[in-house]
Amino acid sequence: MFLFTRMLLLKKQLVPTLIWLLMPLILTVVVVQWGNAAARDAQIPIAIVDEDHSELSRAFIQELQQMDLLTIQLMGKQKALYALEKNQLDSVFIIKRNFEKELRNNKRNQLIEAYSTNRSYFYFAVKENISSLAQRKATQAKAAHEVKNLLNKYDSDIEWSFDEIVAQGQQREERYELLTVDFSYYNENESSSPTEKTNLLTSWGIWAFFTLISTFYLFDWVIKESNHPVVVRWLQSKISYITYFFSTLAVYLLIMLVIDILTYRIIETQFIWSEVLVMLVFRLTCVALALFVAVHLKQVLSYYFITPILALLLALLGGVFIPMERFFAKWPIMSELSPVYALLQWDVSLVWSVFIVLICMYVYRKESNRFA
Amino acid sequence: MLEVKNISKKYRSHEILQNVSMHIARGEVVGLVGQNGAGKSTFLQIVATVMSANSGDLMLDGLSYNCNLKAIRRQIGYVPQEVALWEQLTVRENMLFFAKLSWTKLSEEQCRAICVNMQLHEWDKQVSKLSGGMKRKLNIALSLIDDPQLLLLDEPTVGIDLKSKTEIAHFLTQQAKEHQKMILYTSHDMKEITTYCDRVYIMGEDSFYYDYLQEKGITIGKM
Ligand SMILES: Nc1ncnc2c1ncn2[C@@H]1O[C@H](COP(=O)(O)OP(=O)(O)OP(=O)(O)O)[C@@H](O)[C@H]1O
Numbered sequence: 145m146f147l148f149t150r151m152l153l154l155k156k157q158l159v160p161t162l163i164w165l166l167m168p169l170i171l172t173v174v175v176v177q178w179g180n181a182a183a184r185d186a187q188i189p190i191a192i193v194d195e196d197h198s199e200l201s202r203a204f205i206q207e208l209q210q211m212d213l214l215t216i217q218l219m220g221k222q223k224a225l226y227a228l229e230k231n232q233l234d235s236v237f238i239i240k241r242n243f244e245k246e247l248r249n250n251k252r253n254q255l256i257e258a259y260s261t262n263r264s265y266f267y268f269a270v271k272e273n274i275s276s277l278a279q280r281k282a283t284q285a286k287a288a289h290e291v292k293n294l295l296n297k298y299d300s301d302i303e304w305s306f307d308e309i310v311a312q313g314q315q316r317e318e319r320y321e322l323l324t325v326d327f328s329y330y331n332e333n334e335s336s337s338p339t340e341k342t343n344l345l346t347s348w349g350i351w352a353f354f355t356l357i358s359t360f361y362l363f364d365w366v367i368k369e370s371n372h373p374v375v376v377r378w379l380q381s382k383i384s385y386i387t388y389f390f391s392t393l394a395v396y397l398l399i400m401l402v403i404d405i406l407t408y409r410i411i412e413t414q415f416i417w418s419e420v421l422v423m424l425v426f427r428l429t430c431v432a433l434a435l436f437v438a439v440h441l442k443q444v445l446s447y448y449f450i451t452p453i454l455a456l457l458l459a460l461l462g463g464v465f466i467p468m469e470r471f472f473a474k475w476p477i478m479s480e481l482s483p484v485y486a487l488l489q490w491d492v493s494l495v496w497s498v499f500i501v502l503i504c505m506y507v508y509r510k511e512s513n514r515f516a
Numbered sequence: 517m518l519e520v521k522n523i524s525k526k527y528r529s530h531e532i533l534q535n536v537s538m539h540i541a542r543g544e545v546v547g548l549v550g551q552n553g554a555g556k557s558t559f560l561q562i563v564a565t566v567m568s569a570n571s572g573d574l575m576l577d578g579l580s581y582n583c584n585l586k587a588i589r590r591q592i593g594y595v596p597q598e599v600a601l602w603e604q605l606t607v608r609e610n611m612l613f614f615a616k617l618s619w620t621k622l623s624e625e626q627c628r629a630i631c632v633n634m635q636l637h638e639w640d641k642q643v644s645k646l647s648g649g650m651k652r653k654l655n656i657a658l659s660l661i662d663d664p665q666l667l668l669l670d671e672p673t674v675g676i677d678l679k680s681k682t683e684i685a686h687f688l689t690q691q692a693k694e695h696q697k698m699i700l701y702t703s704h705d706m707k708e709i710t711t712y713c714d715r716v717y718i719m720g721e722d723s724f725y726y727d728y729l730q731e732k733g734i735t736i737g738k739m
C-alpha cells in the first residue's frame with residue numbers, strides 16, 4: 145500500500161529518475177573511456193637529466209618515454225631547474241652518476257634525485273611511476289646479471305638472451321626504496337612518504353563526484369514533499385508522514401545500493417567485499433548530506449543552487465580534480481573534510497560514519513516535530 | 517461531542533486566540549465567522565491537530581487531545597483553506613493515494629461516489645488541469661475518505677458555483693443529521709451560514725457580525 149502510493153508519484157517522473165539513478169555509472173564509464181583516449185595525447189612535461197650516460201640509464205629513459213602520460217625532455221641540470229622554476233616543467237628527475245654501477249652492485253639508495261615545486265601538481269603521480277619503473281629495472285638488472293654469471297661460470301651451452309632472462313626475472317620482483325631523495329624546490333622541509341598513492345581522476349573519483357550530484361538531485365523530493373500543503377492529509381491517515389518519509393528513504397536507498405553494487409561489478413574486475421562496503425558507506429554519506437541540506441531549505445531552487453557547489457567542493461577536497469596529498473601531509477585532519485578522500489583510499493571514515501548516524505537522528509526529530 | 521476550553525495561541529508575541537471556548541454536539545452544524553485575520557484558520561488547525569495551542573484543553577467524545585492523539589486524528593476530517601492536492605496526479609489517483617493510506621479501505625467505486633456527492637464528475641483528469649472550483653470539490657472529497665465524525669472545513673465553498681454549493685451543503689448537513697456527525701466550518705458567505713448552521717460563533721469582538729446574525733434570528737454561541 146505504501147509502494148502503490150509511492151509509485152503513483154514516481155511514475156510521473158520515472159524516466160528522469162532512472163536517468164539520474166544511472167547517471168554516475170554511465171558518466172564514469174564514458175569519462176574513463178574518453179580519459180583513456182585523451183591520456184594518449186595528454187602530457188605532463190617533465191625533464192630527465194642523465195648524468196650517468198650509461199647503457200642502463202639510456203634504456204631506462206627509453207622506457208620512460210613510452211609512458212602515455214609523460215612528455216620527457218632531456219636536458220642539463222641547470223637548464224632543467226631553471227625551467228622548473230619558471231613552471232615550464234612539472235618536475236625534474238636526475239639520474240645520478242654511477243646509476244648503472246650502483247645498480248649492478250645492488251646498491252639502491254639515492255640513484256635518482258627528484259625536484260618539484262609547489263605547483264608540481266602531478267609530481268606524486270609521476271614520481272610513483274618513475275620509481276616503480278626504476279624498481280623494476282633494478283630487479284631485472286640484478287637477476288639477469290646473476291643468471292648470466294652463473295651460466296658463464298658453468299660454461300653452459302644454453303644461449304639465453306638477456307631479454308629472456310629478464311622475462312623470467314620479472315616474476316620475482318621485489319620492492320626496494322630506490323628513489324629516496326625528495327627535493328622540493330621551494331620548500332626545503334616539506335616531505336612526504338614516497339609510497340603515497342595518487343588518485344587523480346581515477347574512475348572512483350569521477351564516480352564519487354557524479355554520485356554526489358545525482359544523490360543530491362534525487363533527494364529533491366524531501367523538500368518538494370515536506371513543504372507541500374498536502375502533508376496535512378497524513379494527519380488523518382493510518383501511516384504517519386514520518387513513517388511514509390522513512391519508507392520512501394528506504395526504497396531509494398535500496399535501489400541505490402543495488403545500482404552501486406552493479407557499478408562496482410562493472411568498473412572493478414575483482415569483487416572485494418570490503419571495498420563494496422566502503423562504497424555503500426560513501427553512498428549513505430551522500431544521502432545523509434542530501435537530507436541535511438534538504439531539511440533546512442524550503443525552496444527547491446536554492447537546493448538546486450547549493451548542492452552542485454557542495455558536490456564540487458567535496459570532490460575538490462577529496463582530491464578528485466587536483467592532488468591534495470601535499471596539503472594533507474601538512475594538515476592530516478583536513479583529509480576528513482570530504483568523504484570522497486576516504487572512498488579513494490578505500491577507507492571507512494569514522495567521522496563521516498558518525499555524521500550519518502547523527503543526521504538520521506536529527507532528521508527523524510525534525511520531521512516528527514512537524515505536527516506537534 | 518467536541519469541547520474546547522480556554523484555548524490560547526500566540527505566534528511569537530502576537531496573541532491570536534485568547535481563552536477561546538466552544539463546543540459542538542453530535543448532529544450539529546456550527547459556523548465560525550469573523551474578519552480576515554481574526555484567527556478562524558488558526559483555531560481550526562488547532563482542533564485538527566495541525567498545530568497545538570499554547571494553553572487550554574480539547575476533548576473529543578470524552579478523549580483528551582493530550583493523550584489520544586492518534587485515535588482523535590482518526591475521527592477528524594480537515595479541509596484546509598489552501599487546497600492540498602497532488603497537482604501532477606489525476607482526480608482518481610489523488611483519491612486512491614489517500615484511500616490506500618487511510619484506515620478504512622475504500623474501493624475505487626466508493627471513492628468515485630464521494631466525488632460525485634461533491635458534484636465532481638471529472639475522474640481521470642489531471643488536477644493541474646481542473647478549474648479552481650473543481651479543485652475545491654476534490655479538496656473536500658479527500659477529507660471525507662475516512663468517514664470522519666468531526667468535519668472541519670475552512671472556507672470550503674469559495675469559488676464553487678451556486679448549484680454545486682447548494683448540493684454539497686445539502687449532502688453535508690444531511691450527513692450530520694442522519695449519521696450524527698459534527699460539522700464546524702468557516703465562511704464569508706453569510707447567506708450560506710444563516711441557511712445551514714444551527715449555531716454560529718463569532719471570532720473577535722465584532723458587533724457588525726453580532727447585529728447581522730441577531731437580526732436573522734441565529735443562535736450565537738459565546739466563545
Ligand atoms: N504562520 C504564521 N506566523 C505568524 N503569524 C501568523 C501565521 N499564520 C497566521 N498568522 C497570523 O494569525 C492571525 C490569524 O490568522 P488566520 O489565518 O487564523 O485568520 P483567518 O481568520 O483564518 O483569516 P481569513 O479570513 O483571511 O482566512 C493573522 O493576523 C495572521 O497574520
Ligand SMILES: [Mg+2]
Pocket residue numbers: 556557558597670
Ligand atoms: Mg482563514
